[in-house]
Amino acid sequence: MAFVNYNAWAEVVCTPVEFVYKIPDDMSFSEAAAFPMNFVTAYMMLFEVANLREGMSVLVHSAGGGVVSWNFSYFPVPK
Numbered sequence: 001m002a003f004v005n006y007n008a009w010a011e012v013v014c015t016p017v018e019f020v021y022k023i024p025d026d027m028s029f030s031e032a033a034a035f036p037m038n039f040v041t042a043y044m045m046l047f048e049v050a051n052l053r054e055g056m057s058v059l060v061h062s063a064g065g066g067v068v069s070w071n072f073s074y075f076p077v078p079k
Helices: 029-049 066-074
Strands: none
16 A cells, blocks of 8 residues: 555556555455545545644535545544
8 A cells, every 4th residue: 555646546656665555454455445545535625625623523414435434434423
């Protein structure tokens, strides 16, 4: 599993070794392939675009895709 700046859809990419991670034993190759796209997109939208900070609330709607699924696993749902 790796994070790349450009050409992520290419057959072969080159990225610094510090951006490459071993796939955990309990994660499938498909999950590992999807993780960077879903996680990084959700992270960037919440913390860089929306400027989410500690103590702020998050409203998640249209919850059907991988990016939104990550939000549910990351943020506690109030009871």
